[in-house]
Amino acid sequence: MPSRHSLRLRLPLLISALLGLVLVAVSWAAYRQLERVLATAASERLSSVTLRVAGMFDESLDGMRGAARDLALSAPIVGLLTDPGGAPRAEVERVLEQARARMTQPAAIALWHRDGRRLIAVGPEASIAAAAPVPAPAGRTRRGPWIGPLVQGDSGVGYVIVAPVLAGMRDTVGFLVAHRPLRPTAIAQARSLIGADARIVVGNADGTLWSDLRERVGAPPRETQGTPAEYATADGVRQLGVVVPMRVVPWALWVQLPRASTMTAARPFLLGLIGIGLGFMVLGTVAAWVLIRRVTAPLVEVTRAAEDVARGDYARRVAVTRGDELGSLALSFNSMAAQVEASSRDLQAHATELESANRALARANDELRAGEERYRRLVEAAHEGICAVDPSGVITFVNARLAQMLGCDARAMPGRTLFDFMDADAAFEARTRFARQQRGFSETREVAFHRQDGSIVWTRESVSPLVDAAGAFAGALFMLSDVTEQRALEAQLLHAQKMEAVGQLAGGVAHDFNNLLTIVTSYSGLLLSELPDDAPARADVLEIRGAAERAAGLTRQLLAFSRQQVLDPRVLDLNDVVRDIERMLGRVLREDVRLDTVLAPALGRVYADPGQLEQVIVNLVVNARDAMPSGGALTLETADVHLSEEYGRLHPDVAPGPYVMLAVSDTGVGMDADTQARIFEPFFTTKGIGQGTGLGLSTVYGIVKQSGGHVWVYSEPGFGTTFKLYLPRASAPDAPHRRSDAESVVQPGSETILLVEDDEQVRVAARRILARAGFEVVEAANGAEALQLLAEPGTAIDLLLTDMVMPDMSGRELAGRFRALRPGMPIAYMSGYTEDTVVRQGGFEPGTVFIPKPFTPQMLTAKLRQALDGAVAPLHPAA
Template structure:
């Protein structure tokens, strides 16, 4: 049943209805309110028919209502799908840290999406001028972005750039910026639009990877230089042994008043200075002899304070800040003293007008992040020795080379370039890590990390050297591939009563040992030889000569020693050190 208003509406016509009917050659049949269940009135429906045709108006409202309801349901479904797509797009934008922007060139304004506003740490809906938007970029990127924006606005050239921005809160981020031109129907550019994506995590990972690659290349370079330096030092040690040894032998046949005695003494002094250089090269290459023991760094440093004060002079103020309850380390105290002295001298030279030098110790823990950034470091507990000066500082290029042997920034004749190289080698050979922090004009800090040890402290045993006769009558099998060194050792041993059998290599020594029927008390062999090294030779001779003692000699360290109980003689050797070690080994 229809109410009076609906009945009245059947007879009403309106201007809009009449216009539609006239333009389509139709007659308006009925016009009535459109009511839907649960919603109520949603509009007015007009019904038309071709002119001259009779239409059953009673059925029209129901038919049209059903049709329009279906259309409405489809529209609502489409709207829901659209909203869902927008929500997914927003999720994608947040996940990818990506947003959009639109620049109205006529208004001179830039509108950004909520994601871009959040990235810049400004309120949603923030509208900025082009100049204000460019000011978000850091100064070193501002010109590049501004130039790209201008060319895009003028010529339509798109751009895709990476740049750094500074947010409204002062945070620095890396972004990828894309821009494209929009033209009107006449081809004129009136808008630019594009996207901004936060790529800070990717850039940080990229920089971290580049840093690790650089560290790896630096480690490889230092290893290569170290091997070269070690090889040179080994060869020079053989030469120095010959010079020192024969000079010493020659002096024994001369009275001290002879002018030649003084000349030979000068030869010895020069050889000893050369020996010191090779010792530093071996320290850098981590192939020098060490005598490590468990120790506390604080007493080591305390014992050096007075000497360092004299070394630094009155213009440099020395401060020592010992850490409380300092953990122990396993290192050679003499070599650690060398490290501290070398760093102090380096600091003094960096402060020609005086300054402050601070030496500090503390317990630290290097975590996995630190170890990740320093591939040669294992995470764990360390003892830190920091040496900080207020000197001239260094740029990055200098820092990259300071540990290389013979590299120096000092004037010619003022330094050998081996001081810091020696420090590097001693620290690395001690299982530690060293890093430098410096800026030009801001001073320099060297940080040395030595692994903490849980070993019990060792008590130094005082050895009283008693006078003893270094001569002997035993038979010694001498194996040395360097002819001059072999000649020196043979001469020294012969002169002091020993019977010497000599061989140039392991093969010769093995054959000689098989043929010789008498007792051989001592095998004196170079440790590093071609084809068969000293250790392999000793192992092969052991079944033939089970009671024969073994004494190794080398210009390297004890890394290749077969066991810690083996006797070892370090090159360059002197007649006294040779005879003393031979006698000690035979008597052991």
């Protein structure tokens, strides 16, 4: 039980404590105000004095510049630089020594010719080495002297004064250079102005070097530039400092003053204020003690009565003996006790009812918490990202899946908006849609969000408005599904479809164009066989044939891209192909491009055309060379790899399994994403006009795809490019490689050839070539006419020469019927491209030759002679 005298003790102590707190608060506020006033005054004085000190430095250094200018214009120095015989060297050295002796704190003086030669130098060797001309400051004419920035030398921090030596006051013939240590005489005067504990530091205006006139020191804080600022040094001492630039030199002056020195005047004021406050506190405590003794006696009685009521004695009352406020307190207490007595009886009656209500409420709360927990588990387990926002778009709830999709912590997302994860344009559009949703609209669309790591995640966003019990808009519910991978797969599919469509177009163009080139090459070949070597027109015909051959090369590249050329594949070692072509690549590359090969041992075999692979490597190497105009490194690397199911899922055109990889890497300029998306398109090039056809990489793409492989490229601007070719690994043994000589000289023929060609001009040209070679030619414009000729009795046919692509009946169908009528007879196909009928439906029959258009007379007759003589190697169309 508390003592009856405890209030009498505590109240005086409480009043004393309150008086003490008031004293401390007033003293502290007054001191802080005085401190701010003193700090402001100190800052103004520091800024003013610093400017005055900087002016002292400027005056001193300006005088040094004038002395250097006068010395540079002296007759012996000018005479020595303008005319080597004009002034003796000893006289100039004497003049320089006298000038050095007159200068305050001299170090070294050197005389430099304008061509960079040092002619004379006086002073210590360390300073002479530092006495070299420095560039004139920006905006300063080179006819007047200038002072360079501070530099660190063997003898400490110094600077250089440069005075141009002028001939006739116009031409600069040399430079007078003085190297001086940093020993300003204004330091003592500056300290007398601002205080002995001030620190003065001089440094370069660009902040490269600072010195406190004794040694090199660290740079001042950035906030002191031009305006006084308060800061703490490394040892925790508060300082007041300012940095101002100098006018004459590219230097700056830093003056630093301890903050404590500015507060000296505040301490006596604070001590006097504390003494007065202590006096008032003692007087207040005594007065409170006297007053409380008169008040506490009735309060003690009320306290005892209150304690009795608290123990349950509701009939307890206090005797009223006074007519003042304490008597009123006793009356109020008696009235309160009567009300408490009545209320206690009511509370006991309601206690039972309240206990029953509490039990029912507890059961309802348990059911509500269980329902909320089930709902939260469902939302957190959802595969979609779920987000609820308020009417202003601020997130109020987000599940773990959405936080994972955006790369954020779910706990940090409430309070933000989904618009924060979009770029500016997308966020503006999304806010507009959200305004429509407030009017009751729901919609679904695809939206791109920026993850915390900078990557982009595409989502299918479904938004539904939320309304409150009154039907007013209360926010929206967002359901987000990650469709990033789906969009990537769709983009790859669209790219593959586009490349397939371009390939079909290229094949069709090549077919028609090759028919036209066949006419040119055939007739030019016939003309060359008739013209003597000294005929004037022979050179023109050779130019015509050369142009046709170059055009045929372009169509071959188009066919390679469209995968419509006949290949001659075999099982080979990719390392052997790289080694064979490595010597030839040395002639393709420049001397500033280094070629490295990293060949994997025991490399798996591939089934491909070695000549086409060589063309692929050459095309990639030439592209890499052109991407390194300043030279660099080119690396050819081979390795066995296994493309997984995951890789195949991300690249729908690639079948998982074992592959052999060929990588071509350069250290060139690289490519951006837009360029990479188009590099395999025919005729697309980043080179200038006349520097490329745009078919090199499209040829690479077509050859690798036709060989059953896959091309992958990675590049970044400024970091080079890597092309990786994946060819399916083959298990069959190596096969010998054949190279036919279609242009070799052949013997004339006398056999009968059935020529089937729907293009009349091509047919006429082929007939003339065959007739001139001695063959008997029977013509047909289509397959139906050819079959009629074969059906006639007595028709002697030794070989069928048919075009592959014809209306109504293809050359392949005609050959099938020909085999049924004339078993064992040789067949020759000719075509500008191989189309589906040969490439997609299997290989050629034994004894069959293929003659690509355009052809020369020598090629046509040589191929037919091979077929007639039975010297035909089996052909391999594209796999």
